[in-house]
Amino acid sequence: MRIFLDTANTSEIRQAARLGVISGITTNPSLIAKEKREDMKSVIEEIASIIDGPISAEVLSLEPKAMIQEAREVSSWSANVVVKIPMSEGGLEAISVLSREGIKTNLTLCFSLNQALLGTIAGATYVSPFVGRLDDISHDGMQLVSDIVKVFDHYKMPTQVLAASIRHPLHVVIAAKAGADIATIPYNVLKQMIKHPLTDIGITRFTEDWQSIQKL
Numbered sequence: 001m002r003i004f005l006d007t008a009n010t011s012e013i014r015q016a017a018r019l020g021v022i023s024g025i026t027t028n029p030s031l032i033a034k035e036k037r038e039d040m041k042s043v044i045e046e047i048a049s050i051i052d053g054p055i056s057a058e059v060l061s062l063e064p065k066a067m068i069q070e071a072r073e074v075s076s077w078s079a080n081v082v083v084k085i086p087m088s089e090g091g092l093e094a095i096s097v098l099s100r101e102g103i104k105t106n107l108t109l110c111f112s113l114n115q116a117l118l119g120t121i122a123g124a125t126y127v128s129p130f131v132g133r134l135d136d137i138s139h140d141g142m143q144l145v146s147d148i149v150k151v152f153d154h155y156k157m158p159t160q161v162l163a164a165s166i167r168h169p170l171h172v173v174i175a176a177k178a179g180a181d182i183a184t185i186p187y188n189v190l191k192q193m194i195k196h197p198l199t200d201i202g203i204t205r206f207t208e209d210w211q212s213i214q215k216l
Contacts, residue, residue, distance in 0.1 A: 001175065001176045001179075001180055001181065001182065001183060002023040002024070002181065002182045002183075003021055003022055003023060003172075003182070003183060003184075003185060003190070004022065004023060004024040004025060004026050004053075004054070004056075004162070004182055004183070004184035004185070005022050005024075005025050005026075005184070005185065005186075005187060005190065006025075006026045006027075006031070006164065006166070006184040006185055006186050007025070007027070007031060007186060007187055008027045008031040008032040008034065008035045008037065008043055008047075009031075009034075009035055009187065010035075010043070010046050010047060010050065012187040013025060013047060013050050013051060014050055015187075016187060016190060017050050017051055019190075021190075022051065022053075022190075023053045023054075023182075024051065024053035024054035024055060024056075024080075024182070024184075025047050025051050025053070025054075025055045025056065026055075026056040026084075026106075026128075026162075026164065026184040027043070027044070027047070027055070027056060027057055027058070028056075028058045028084065028108070029058055029060060040057065040074075041077050044057045044074075044077050044078060044081060045077055045078060048077070048078035048080050048081075051080075052080070053080060054080055054082045054104070055078060055080045055081055055082065056081075056082045056083075056084045056106045056108075056126075057074050057077070057081055057082070057083065057084060058083075058084035058085075058086075058108065059071050059074060059083060059084065059085060059086075059094075062088070062090060063090055064089075064090040064091075064093040064094050064097075067085060067090060067091065067093075067094035068094045068097050068098060071083040071085065071094060071098050071103060071105070072098075072101075072103065075098075075103045075104075081104075082104040082105065082106045082125060082126065083098065083103060083104065083105050083106065084105075084106045084108045084128075085098075085105050085106070085107060085108065085124075086107075086108055086109045087107055087108070087109050087110055087111075087115045087118075087119065091107065092118055092119070092122045095107060095119065095122040095123055095124050096122045096123055098123075099122065099123025099124070099125075100123070104125040104126075105123070105124050105125050105126070106124065106125065106126040106127075106128055106162065107119035107122075107124040107126065107127045107128065108128045108130075108164070109128075109130060110127050110128055110129045110130065111129070111130060111133070111134060111144070112144070113144065113147050113148060113151065115127075116129065116144075116148045116151075116152075116159075116161075117151065119159065120152065120157045120158075120159035124159050125159065125160065126159065126160045126161075126162045126181075126182070127148065127159055127160075127161060127162065128162045128163075128164040128184075129141065129144045129145050129148060129161070129162075129163060129164065130164050130165035131144070131145060131163055131164065131165050131166060131167070131171055131175070132165035132166060132167040132171070133165050134165075135167070141165070141171075142163075142171065142174040142175065142178060145161060145163050145174075145175055145178045145180050146178040146179070148161050149161050149178055149179040149180060150179075153179070160181035160182060161179075161180045161181050161182070162180070162181065162182040162183075162184060163175040163178075163180040163182065163183045163184070164184050166183055166184065166185045166186070166189055167189070168189060168192070169189060169192045169193045171183070171185075171189075172185060172189065172193060
C-alpha cells in the first residue's frame with residue numbers, strides 16, 4: 001500500500017518527502033484555504049516541484065460542462081495532476097468524458113459501494129471512500145474500504161482504492177489489511193506512525209549502555 005499526504009502545507013510536504021515514504025499528495029479547497037493560499041494553481045505547481053507522484057487537485061464547479069472545462073485547465077498545471085471530482089450526476093458525466101481524454105480523475109466524497117461502482121464504471125482512476133466522516137455518523141468506514149476492494153478485485157476493475165479521511169494510525173493499519181491501494185493521511189498521523197514507546201525505550205537503553213562502557 002502506498003502512502004499519500006493529505007495536505008496543502010508545503011512545509012509539511014517537504015519534511016515528509018525527506019523521509020522517502022510519501023508517493024503522492026491529495027488536496028482540497030478546504031486544505032488550501034487553511035494555508036491562506038488564494039491561488040490553487042501556484043500551490044499545485046509548488047507541490048509538483050517537491051513530490052514526483054500523483055497530486056489530487058479538486059474542481060470547484062458543479063455543472064458537468066463547467067467541471068470538464070475546469071478539469072482540463074487543472075490537469076494542465078502539471079503532468080502529475082489527478083483531478084478530484086465530487087460524486088454526483090454531474091461528476092460522473094465529467095469523469096466519463098475526462099477518462100476518454102486520458103485525464104486522470106479521483107472520485108471524491110465517496111460514501112457507498114454503489115457510488116464507488118459507478119465511479120469505476122465511469123472511468124475514475126481512483127475512488128476515495130471517506131473513512132473518518134462515515135465513522136463520525138456511526139458507520140464503519142473501513143468496512144466500506146474492504147467492500148470496495150473485494151468487488152474491484154473480483155471484477156478486476158482498474159480503479160485504485162484510495163482510503164481518505166484518515167484520522168489515526170489504526171485507520172492506516174486497517175486500510176492496509178483491507179487491501180487499499182493507497183491511504184492518504186494528515187501529517188500528524190504520519191508522525192504518529194513513526195513513533196512507538198518501545199522504540200524510544202530501546203534507543204535510550206542502547207545509548208545509556210554504550211555511554212556506561214565509555215566511562216570504564
